[in-house]
Amino acid sequence: MFTDISFSDDRPLYLQIRDYIKQMILKGLLSQGQKLPSTRELSSILKVSRNTVILAYEYLQDEGFIEVLRGKGAFVSAINIDYQNQWKFDWNSKLNSYTKLANELDIVKHEAKWKKGMISFKSIAPDDKLFDVEDFKRAFLNRFSLEGEKLLNYGYAQGYKPLIEYLLHYMSNKGVNIEGKDILITNGFTEGFDIVLSALTNPGDYILCENPTHNTAIKIMKLHGLNILGVDIEEDGINLNELKKTLSLKPISMGFLIPSYHNPTGIVMSPEKRMEALKIFARYKVPIIEDGFNEELRYSGSHLSPLAGLCGHGNSVIYIGSLSKVLFPGLRIGWILGDKDLISKLESVKRSRDIHTSFLDQAVLYEYLVTGNLEKYLKKARRIYREKYDFALECAKKYIPHKRILGEGGLHIFVEMDENIDARLVLYRYIIRIVIFMPGDIFYTDEKGKNTFRLGFSRSTLKEIEKGFSIIGEIIKEMEE
Numbered sequence: 001m002f003t004d005i006s007f008s009d010d011r012p013l014y015l016q017i018r019d020y021i022k023q024m025i026l027k028g029l030l031s032q033g034q035k036l037p038s039t040r041e042l043s044s045i046l047k048v049s050r051n052t053v054i055l056a057y058e059y060l061q062d063e064g065f066i067e068v069l070r071g072k073g074a075f076v077s078a079i080n081i082d083y084q085n086q087w088k089f090d091w092n093s094k095l096n097s098y099t100k101l102a103n104e105l106d107i108v109k110h111e112a113k114w115k116k117g118m119i120s121f122k123s124i125a126p127d128d129k130l131f132d133v134e135d136f137k138r139a140f141l142n143r144f145s146l147e148g149e150k151l152l153n154y155g156y157a158q159g160y161k162p163l164i165e166y167l168l169h170y171m172s173n174k175g176v177n178i179e180g181k182d183i184l185i186t187n188g189f190t191e192g193f194d195i196v197l198s199a200l201t202n203p204g205d206y207i208l209c210e211n212p213t214h215n216t217a218i219k220i221m222k223l224h225g226l227n228i229l230g231v232d233i234e235e236d237g238i239n240l241n242e243l244k245k246t247l248s249l250k251p252i253s254m255g256f257l258i259p260s261y262h263n264p265t266g267i268v269m270s271p272e273k274r275m276e277a278l279k280i281f282a283r284y285k286v287p288i289i290e291d292g293f294n295e296e297l298r299y300s301g302s303h304l305s306p307l308a309g310l311c312g313h314g315n316s317v318i319y320i321g322s323l324s325k326v327l328f329p330g331l332r333i334g335w336i337l338g339d340k341d342l343i344s345k346l347e348s349v350k351r352s353r354d355i356h357t358s359f360l361d362q363a364v365l366y367e368y369l370v371t372g373n374l375e376k377y378l379k380k381a382r383r384i385y386r387e388k389y390d391f392a393l394e395c396a397k398k399y400i401p402h403k404r405i406l407g408e409g410g411l412h413i414f415v416e417m418d419e420n421i422d423a424r425l426v427l428y429r430y431i432i433r434i435v436i437f438m439p440g441d442i443f444y445t446d447e448k449g450k451n452t453f454r455l456g457f458s459r460s461t462l463k464e465i466e467k468g469f470s471i472i473g474e475i476i477k478e479m480e481e
Ligand SMILES: Cc1ncc(COP(=O)(O)O)c(C=O)c1O
Pocket: 124, 187, 188, 189, 190, 191, 214, 258, 262, 263, 291, 293, 321, 322, 323, 324, 325, 329, 333, 334
């Protein structure tokens, strides 16, 4: 005993000795009342300073694992561990329908995984090589030295006030009338959407969205027990005739739209269609949840007002923003902008779930944003992504047999192949060891989209884009023959 301990470099030695002795006691290898070696003895066995062992014993005593009796030594305390009661429970038998469905719809578990050496076009996460870590570090140190203690304590469910103010101003600069509106800070779009659906829908309600649409949104809608009605999307946005038809057929609770750089198609809804769609929803008295996740990744054309901006003084649009593509997804920060009174209700939902989003993260982000870093970063990121986007589009047209290639910005393009080619067969039968991408069917609300796939290019080099796309193209050509 004590001679088999091997120290690592990453933790203080006294903590490693404490944990070693704790484990011995918990496993029953040191029993109640047993005397431990003296601190002098143990320090000589382990070849560490005596103070290191004294500190380890002090912690063990504080945590109730040993008792130190003056002049007598250290002894193992009475710890009640009954190893007889080791029955195994079948947790699967306890899973409720929510968890079963979440597990079934978890594409991270079920879709093809990236392996070393593969070229991946699966993800649309930003390229972390672009992150200006030094600016973020500076923001952290500045904000932490100003309010460190405060930021480590509980904050407010609605969010960090200066960040809310910043984002209200930010939304106003996008043309949104913020009078009578407010913001709730969330853990990204994903939590924001979940909170909105939790607050405003009941299982069995109908929800309308574009078809295809963001697969995480489909998962959340299904987990809320909603009936999803997908409306086809055209090259300038949702099909308005179909929209009218669907709205007239069912009592629809909410609409969910991604008007800019839609996921997965990359389509941007035209300004005329935005106005028309708003009128149609208003006619049927159906409010809209707008997802603005990608708006900043515009590479050409003029500014487009979000639906939340076009509805002016109206309050029928709930806008959910996210910085996951525009900045850092790891921060998990997003926001819901909507009617002030509604936000106050959503704030209670947020508080009941997780009290609030990390105040430290919100405050550091605020410092980063308010000192002009977003604009600086976006200038660089847009230039680099634009180059990749142009090249990806050129290579896709050149190498990949297609019916349509869609995408006007953002971090991905969408390919529609001949009707009888199954993207999953391309992926699984041939490409799995070389190139992976996201099969399009996961974005559809029905059984459609089997002949489609999404290519995320943000983290690939130009060389990888050309090589990967030409491999995909060759395989599709073989399948066509
Ligand atoms: C359509 C859409 N909205 C929002 C997001 C961002 O979600 P979150 O903010 O939870 O990271 C994504 C990410 O892929 C997306 O595709």
